[in-house]
Amino acid sequence: MSPVNLRQIEETVEQEVGLDTAPRLKPRVGVNLWTGNLVGSMAIMAVGAYLAISSFGFGFGTPAKPGAGVFPAAIGSVLALLGLIWFIQLFTGHVRREGESTTPDARGAVRIGISIAVIVGFALFVGPLGYQLTMLLAMLVVFFFVARTRWWLNLILSFVFSFGTFLLFDFGLGVRLPVSQIPLLQNLGL
Amino acid sequence: MFNDLLQGFVTVLTPENLLFALIGCVLGMLVGILPGFGPAAATALLLPLTFALEPVTAIIMLAAILYGAAYGGTITAVLINVPGETSSVATTLDGYQMAKQGRAGPALSIAAIGSFIGGLIGVVGFVAAAPIANAALAFGPAETFALTLMGLTLVVGLSSGSIVKALIAALIGLAIGVVGLDPANGVPRFTYGSLELFDGLNFVPIIMGLFGFSELFTSIERNLTFSAAPIRVGKILPSRDDLRRSRFPVLRGSLFGFGTGLLPGSPGAIAAFGSYVVERRLSKTPERFGKGAIEGVAAPESANNANAISGMIPMFTLGIPTSATMAIMMGAFIANGLVPGPLLFSDHPDVAWGIIASLVVGNVILLILNIPLVRVWILFLRTPYPILYSIVIGFMIVGAFSLDGSVFNIYVMLGAGVVGYLLRKAEIPLAPIALTVVLGPVMERSLNTSLQISKGTFTIFAQSALAMIFLILTAVILVLASTKPLYRPLVAKLSGRIVRSRTRA
Numbered sequence: 001m002s003p004v005n006l007r008q009i010e011e012t013v014e015q016e017v018g019l020d021t022a023p024r025l026k027p028r029v030g031v032n033l034w035t036g037n038l039v040g041s042m043a044i045m046a047v048g049a050y051l052a053i054s055s056f057g058f059g060f061g062t063p064a065k066p067g068a069g070v071f072p073a074a075i076g077s078v079l080a081l082l083g084l085i086w087f088i089q090l091f092t093g094h095v096r097r098e099g100e101s102t103t104p105d106a107r108g109a110v111r112i113g114i115s116i117a118v119i120v121g122f123a124l125f126v127g128p129l130g131y132q133l134t135m136l137l138a139m140l141v142v143f144f145f146v147a148r149t150r151w152w153l154n155l156i157l158s159f160v161f162s163f164g165t166f167l168l169f170d171f172g173l174g175v176r177l178p179v180s181q182i183p184l185l186q187n188l189g190l
Numbered sequence: 191m192f193n194d195l196l197q198g199f200v201t202v203l204t205p206e207n208l209l210f211a212l213i214g215c216v217l218g219m220l221v222g223i224l225p226g227f228g229p230a231a232a233t234a235l236l237l238p239l240t241f242a243l244e245p246v247t248a249i250i251m252l253a254a255i256l257y258g259a260a261y262g263g264t265i266t267a268v269l270i271n272v273p274g275e276t277s278s279v280a281t282t283l284d285g286y287q288m289a290k291q292g293r294a295g296p297a298l299s300i301a302a303i304g305s306f307i308g309g310l311i312g313v314v315g316f317v318a319a320a321p322i323a324n325a326a327l328a329f330g331p332a333e334t335f336a337l338t339l340m341g342l343t344l345v346v347g348l349s350s351g352s353i354v355k356a357l358i359a360a361l362i363g364l365a366i367g368v369v370g371l372d373p374a375n376g377v378p379r380f381t382y383g384s385l386e387l388f389d390g391l392n393f394v395p396i397i398m399g400l401f402g403f404s405e406l407f408t409s410i411e412r413n414l415t416f417s418a419a420p421i422r423v424g425k426i427l428p429s430r431d432d433l434r435r436s437r438f439p440v441l442r443g444s445l446f447g448f449g450t451g452l453l454p455g456s457p458g459a460i461a462a463f464g465s466y467v468v469e470r471r472l473s474k475t476p477e478r479f480g481k482g483a484i485e486g487v488a489a490p491e492s493a494n495n496a497n498a499i500s501g502m503i504p505m506f507t508l509g510i511p512t513s514a515t516m517a518i519m520m521g522a523f524i525a526n527g528l529v530p531g532p533l534l535f536s537d538h539p540d541v542a543w544g545i546i547a548s549l550v551v552g553n554v555i556l557l558i559l560n561i562p563l564v565r566v567w568i569l570f571l572r573t574p575y576p577i578l579y580s581i582v583i584g585f586m587i588v589g590a591f592s593l594d595g596s597v598f599n600i601y602v603m604l605g606a607g608v609v610g611y612l613l614r615k616a617e618i619p620l621a622p623i624a625l626t627v628v629l630g631p632v633m634e635r636s637l638n639t640s641l642q643i644s645k646g647t648f649t650i651f652a653q654s655a656l657a658m659i660f661l662i663l664t665a666v667i668l669v670l671a672s673t674k675p676l677y678r679p680l681v682a683k684l685s686g687r688i689v690r691s692r693t694r695a
Contacts, residue, residue: 071364082357089352120601147579
């Protein structure tokens, strides 16, 4: 769908429905899908080849007793073949060259980046800091950058979420979430 | 069979089970109102909450989450014209028009009633189909392999986009499934010396990442400010005329949805749109459709729910999930120590019949919750999406972490989320991945066992008539799917002629 058509749809939807279509349609900018498909097909070929080649190390056994490498070898070979077909289709017109871009806008990229950083940060710090404190920090960052809420609402929501989920899992579901390894924080029950 | 079902109700109707069914419905609905978060993503997101529960309670809660999420999508479809999932798109056509006319209340009520009746008809069909499980008990490894291959091919073949991309998705799932110790020989594969990978990649964080995180990334990559036009709900209950107009569309929609749900890979959208088209064709006043006809809400919503329940039949009787949502449910069963399939009815009849009974109970809860509480659900719609998305991020982190207190699962979820996001960008469907992650080990095991029995010859598949039928059907499906571009114009031309001749008549 070309960007022109997209804009027409936005206007129609806004007029007909009286709804702000911004979150669904506007940020998409016109970049074709071809490059993505090219990279994707090459990545699939590479993964397939890697699977097939690695399978040699697992052994193929005999027809009566197939080894551990048979299934991954078959999967890898077919995957590589399909990647190749996809790659060829790019040049034979079977894959759309022009398409609506689904690349994130600058703010969207920041939001995704921050979400990933928060998840990695949580995984790194939950051991030493314990669940409650790490989740509190994680949610403060998420609410600040992703939700962009007011600071006081951010604080309330983060506190309620981190301590609420701790209580829910600990008392409600009987799943122990870790407390801090730092004695001072441990004494505070964190 | 009646006694089994009665026993199922005894299993389900405990205060604890009812409470968790209620919580499941509410949570499912809350997640379901988020755009993009349909039943598959909602179930994936909320799956970890069920792991601390007894298996039966856990499955009952998951089924309730499924219903709740589906209805959450209906609420947004009617009130703000944003379908929560593809199967709710048909509901927007007349549901939103009704809402604009100040009749959101009757639209949502008839959707709830239609869903309830569709669900009940689905359960009756489910009970009638349960004996298939006995026949499936006779399946050997050759039949199991051929059947899983056919189920998988159907899902791939019926996917709407490129067949090559659907096959790639299926193989990615199979590749994920081979990580860990080889089931036959105990050889570690793709473990890279990591003990955590010896048991294979945990299904739950993969599904949470693939369906939950990738959807979340897709949602937050765009502008998050969202202003829904204020909607007047009006009177909640439908009028007598509404009920009169809706009775046959509900029945026809339920039967249509039930039939389509039995087809592997048949999404709820086919049932919903199909039943919508049927009602429009049968109506004496088709011009009312698209302008707020209540039949346009009743039929797709009934079809949706009946479709969701009949979609469970192949999983329960044959052990073959037919959609991403069912694959997630199957993963949840396995995580709870239960294997869906024919053995479930013989080994754990209390669980199997308890779950069937829970489908009825879940429908009743949904009906009780929805009609009187419509105004409460609308309040939730006023919560800004960015806040809801942020809470979802938090829930996904704690969900993955709580599986076994390991940060490894968080990394798996994140990795699956990034891969899922990129696959969405490349227009590769995610549903076949969920299916093959679950079915991959079953396929490998049954193929290995078949070859061991036949001493390495593939004649074992030719010796079983059933296996041969499944394999021939697999080949036919593959041929039909790959030649779709060739015959599609012909079919369109022929169906166009038929429609024109009927219109003239």
